[in-house]
Amino acid sequence: MTTRVMRSGVIDAPAEAVWHLLRDFNGHGSWHPAIAQSRIEAGEPADLVGAVRAFSLQDGSFLREQLIALSDREMSFTYCLLDSPIPLHGYLARLQLRPVTDGGRCLLVWESSFTPPPAQAESLARLVGENIYEAGIAALQRHFGGAVPASREAAPATGVAAAPMLAAAAPQVVLSRPATRSTLQSAGASLAATAIRVEQYGGPEVMHLAEVTVPPPGPGEIRLQQTAIGVNFIDIYCRRGDFSLLQLPGIPGMEATGLVIDIGAGVADLSIGDRVAYAGPPIGAYADIRNVPADLVVRIPADLDDRTVAAAYLKGVTVDFLLQDVHSLKRGETVLLRAAAGGLGLLLSQAAKAAGARVIGVVSTPAKAEAARQAGCDEVLIQGRAEPGPLAPALQALTAGKGVDVVFDGGGGDTYAESLDCLGLRGHLISLGQASGAIGARDIDQLVAKSVTVSRPNFAHYNLDRETRRQRAARLFQSLRRGEIKVWPATALPLEAAAEAHRQLESRSNIGTYLLLP
Amino acid sequence: MAKVYISSVINAPAGQVWGVVRDFDGLPKWTPFVADSRIEQNQPADKIGCIRNFTLKDGGRIRERLLALSDYDFTVVYSILESPMGVESYIATLKLIPITDGDRCFAEWSAEFDCPPNREQELVAHIGRNVFLAAFQSLKSRFGG
Numbered sequence A: 001m002t003t004r005v006m007r008s009g010v011i012d013a014p015a016e017a018v019w020h021l022l023r024d025f026n027g028h029g030s031w032h033p034a035i036a037q038s039r040i041e042a043g044e045p046a047d048l049v050g051a052v053r054a055f056s057l058q059d060g061s062f063l064r065e066q067l068i069a070l071s072d073r074e075m076s077f078t079y080c081l082l083d084s085p086i087p088l089h090g091y092l093a094r095l096q097l098r099p100v101t102d103g104g105r106c107l108l109v110w111e112s113s114f115t116p117p118p119a120q121a122e123s124l125a126r127l128v129g130e131n132i133y134e135a136g137i138a139a140l141q142r143h144f145g146g147a148v149p150a151s152r153e154a155a156p157a158t159g160v161a162a163a164p165m166l167a168a169a170a171p172q173v174v175l176s177r178p179a180t181r182s183t184l185q186s187a188g189a190s191l192a193a194t195a196i197r198v199e200q201y202g203g204p205e206v207m208h209l210a211e212v213t214v215p216p217p218g219p220g221e222i223r224l225q226q227t228a229i230g231v232n233f234i235d236i237y238c239r240r241g242d243f244s245l246l247q248l249p250g251i252p253g254m255e256a257t258g259l260v261i262d263i264g265a266g267v268a269d270l271s272i273g274d275r276v277a278y279a280g281p282p283i284g285a286y287a288d289i290r291n292v293p294a295d296l297v298v299r300i301p302a303d304l305d306d307r308t309v310a311a312a313y314l315k316g317v318t319v320d321f322l323l324q325d326v327h328s329l330k331r332g333e334t335v336l337l338r339a340a341a342g343g344l345g346l347l348l349s350q351a352a353k354a355a356g357a358r359v360i361g362v363v364s365t366p367a368k369a370e371a372a373r374q375a376g377c378d379e380v381l382i383q384g385r386a387e388p389g390p391l392a393p394a395l396q397a398l399t400a401g402k403g404v405d406v407v408f409d410g411g412g413g414d415t416y417a418e419s420l421d422c423l424g425l426r427g428h429l430i431s432l433g434q435a436s437g438a439i440g441a442r443d444i445d446q447l448v449a450k451s452v453t454v455s456r457p458n459f460a461h462y463n464l465d466r467e468t469r470r471q472r473a474a475r476l477f478q479s480l481r482r483g484e485i486k487v488w489p490a491t492a493l494p495l496e497a498a499a500e501a502h503r504q505l506e507s508r509s510n511i512g513t514y515l516l517l518p
Numbered sequence B: 001m002a003k004v005y006i007s008s009v010i011n012a013p014a015g016q017v018w019g020v021v022r023d024f025d026g027l028p029k030w031t032p033f034v035a036d037s038r039i040e041q042n043q044p045a046d047k048i049g050c051i052r053n054f055t056l057k058d059g060g061r062i063r064e065r066l067l068a069l070s071d072y073d074f075t076v077v078y079s080i081l082e083s084p085m086g087v088e089s090y091i092a093t094l095k096l097i098p099i100t101d102g103d104r105c106f107a108e109w110s111a112e113f114d115c116p117p118n119r120e121q122e123l124v125a126h127i128g129r130n131v132f133l134a135a136f137q138s139l140k141s142r143f144g145g
Helices: A015-022 A118-143 A164-169 A177-183 A233-240 A306-326 A343-354 A366-374 A392-398 A413-422 A444-449 A466-481 A495-506 B014-021 B117-142
Strands: A003-011 A035-040 A052-057 A062-071 A076-083 A092-100 A105-114 A191-198 A207-214 A221-231 A255-263 A275-279 A289-293 A334-338 A358-363 A379-382 A404-409 A423-431 A453-455 A491-494 A514-517 B002-010 B034-039 B051-056 B061-070 B075-082 B088-099 B104-114
Touching: A003 A118, A003 B088, A003 B104, A015 A092, A015 A105, A015 A118, A015 A275, A092 B002, A092 B104, A105 A118, A105 B002, A105 B088, A191 A289, A191 A495, A207 A289, A207 A495, A221 A275, A221 A306, A221 A495, A233 A495, A255 A306, A275 A306, A306 A343, A306 A466, A306 A514, A334 A343, A334 A413, A343 A358, A343 A366, A358 A366, A366 A379, A379 A392, A392 A413, A404 A413, A413 A423, A491 A495, A495 A514, B002 B117, B014 B088, B014 B104, B014 B117, B104 B117
Parallel strands: A334 A358, A334 A404, A358 A379, A404 A423, A423 A453, A491 A514
Antiparallel strands: A003 A105, A035 A052, A052 A062, A062 A076, A076 A092, A092 A105, A191 A207, A221 A255, A221 A289, A221 A514, A255 A275, B002 B104, B034 B051, B051 B061, B061 B075, B075 B088, B088 B104
16 A cells, blocks of 8 residues: 655745755755765765665664656656665655746655555654655755744654654754754865966966865855856956956956855855855956855846856946946937947947947947847947958048047057047046056046046946945846846856957957856 | 746645636636636536637637646646637646645646747747736635735
């Protein structure tokens, strides 16, 4: 006679974050209160179908279970009992997550069937349902920060004589944050990681893959398992030694998405398993595991994927502060946008157009011109190796001799003079970068000829406090979720190909963004 | 194939919610957008293969065939025979899963269909928001949130 048990509960976290924790067949000790220790036999990976976990409970009982099926697509896994001190014959269980699209939560369904001796069927069903499934679900609910529903009863100790195995676990174990941290295998331990290291400033060839050790997070820090790293031109400037942001030897990179795997002292509002993104110093994003200040990260909405966020976050926040704080565009203003088909350019085109400006993009090839047009540029000028002529004549024609109101220029020294030339009276030149090298010393007095303003904004200065960072992220995420901004699919390269990503970016061959995948 | 998936939580036991949604002819009773409905040929509403013929409050007419019904799994599967949406090979599944924690109910509604690529985004958004989610919201308020 087959007994079936099913328990289900809502967990207040996106399905992907909960799945990331659950799918580790050997990780149940980090969230289930009944588990004391666990290991995978024969050194196999925990997500190898057929892997066997050998584990002990708090009362000393020893069990072995085998992974029968695992699906990331369905967010479910199935396993069976091989060895156990109680007669759960033929025990086959399945755990599945389903997203609640109406709110960033998920449903966990845990069910099993087994054939116990008839006299024990009822008590064993209660033991499995309450001490294993309900206790596990409640622990996960607390782990992800939600309130435990009022219907939960205390102390589900049942049939102690018939179930000595879990008697010790019967009193509800409340997993407070410190206990969760101490049962996590990585907590308190340094982790071996892989990162790109730079030992001297120079070209892309100075970046090497290296093994590094990441200590446990300090006070106010979190440790991240990174999932996608955004490549930005600031990384190139740092690698060249233009700024002192990258101290030697050091790890470059300013932007990534990842999962929180460890929490340092004093961090109250993040949980292990949270999916987060960050942009900005401290430098060090080109790694698979790293520590960052908890204040720097923002949670990623459940309906945005890591790669889209890693491709758009730093650049999207840049667009936000440029148009909110550096130059608030008025309807009808004319904007000249260099590198209009680059990662930042494609986002800035769309935003400038949405603000009602007339956008003239500058690109170096016809293929890029098409992308720039799709991003909203009203006109596109091609100025590249094949057609190196000056912009001013074409711009004079397009603006009836008046020049443009705003220039966004990341070119640096080589393009500064020409950008000034393109401006009309009371125009604003916003220097975003220095791809060709620093602008250097220039004559301020010449600016009076057209009453020009020159800005050289620094990303960090426009993102100094946590509230500002959160507001910029919220605006950007909302636009992304509503489909108001299009993010071109990024070129994704493995982390070890960081030098190649820099080479391609510096050769100006790219449309859109590069990502490094750890 | 375009795909829609919407899910929600309803504050009532799954058995109770199933009693409402299992009636293939009952859309006017639990959705806000259906005016009236009948089963063609006077067949019972739980006969597999029966066809429901219903009109929307905005005037459109839809015919759908019942493909599967399970009182065990709380699942209804049906296909669209005719509708003003211009979709092809449209098959939808409505399923309830009991949430034992709190004796509530998880409801999920999914559909797969073919349509011209330039209409996919708009149809997915419309079906997801104005049909599935709207119906779930109606069910939620009926059962107290």
